[in-house]
Amino acid sequence: MQVRGRCHCGEITYEAEVDPADVSACHCADCQMLTGSAYRVSVRAAGESFRLLSGQPRSYIKTAESGAKRAHSFCANCGTPTYARAAENPTTYSLRIGCLEQRAVLPPRKQIWCQSALPWSENLGSVPKTARQ
Numbered sequence: 001m002q003v004r005g006r007c008h009c010g011e012i013t014y015e016a017e018v019d020p021a022d023v024s025a026c027h028c029a030d031c032q033m034l035t036g037s038a039y040r041v042s043v044r045a046a047g048e049s050f051r052l053l054s055g056q057p058r059s060y061i062k063t064a065e066s067g068a069k070r071a072h073s074f075c076a077n078c079g080t081p082t083y084a085r086a087a088e089n090p091t092t093y094s095l096r097i098g099c100l101e102q103r104a105v106l107p108p109r110k111q112i113w114c115q116s117a118l119p120w121s122e123n124l125g126s127v128p129k130t131a132r133q
Contacts, residue, residue, distance in 0.1 A: 003045075003106075005099040007075035007082055012055035014082070016045035016095060023097065023106050027121070028113035030062060034072055034081060038121035041097040041108055047085075050093045061087050 001020055006013045023043045031040035057073035064070060069087035074080060084094040097103045111117075 001102070003043075003095065004101045005082060005095055006101075007055070007057075007078055007080035007099065009075060009078035009080070011077050012057050012075045012080070012082055013053040015051050015053060016093060017049035018043045018045050018095065018106075020106055021109055023108050023110075025108040025111045026113050027111060027115075027117035028065075029116050030064065031113070032116070032118070034062070035096075038118045039111075042084075042094045043097060043100075043106055045093045045095055047091045047093060050083075057082055 001018055002015065003018050004013070004015045020043070023041065025039045025041045027039045032038060034040065055075065058076040059071040059073045062070050062072055070084050071087045071090075072084045073082050075082065080099065081096055082099050083096060085092065097106055100106065
């Protein structure tokens, strides 16, 4: 599936090919901190399909618990986290679902690092809802 993504202000834009079956929600503490939320939802794209269309993202290198170094890219203007990749010789890009135009049709198919999941984050069904604020 072809996807198009962008940061909140539109300075960074990109496109890639993804497999909708490869969407995951990560509950690790790093993803909680890097997103400012309870978890991160992303989909992998093969490196050869990823194409940066505009802008030049900034990157932050994070060493994971496994020892792997990941470059987390974001817009220097608005701060939107857009994608992550291996710090050197990336073969895949981890695209942030919230940045993709097609996000409504890319639900998570698996959850990872569930040992770090915030207990309240797994069932919001009973929390009151408001259509707009």
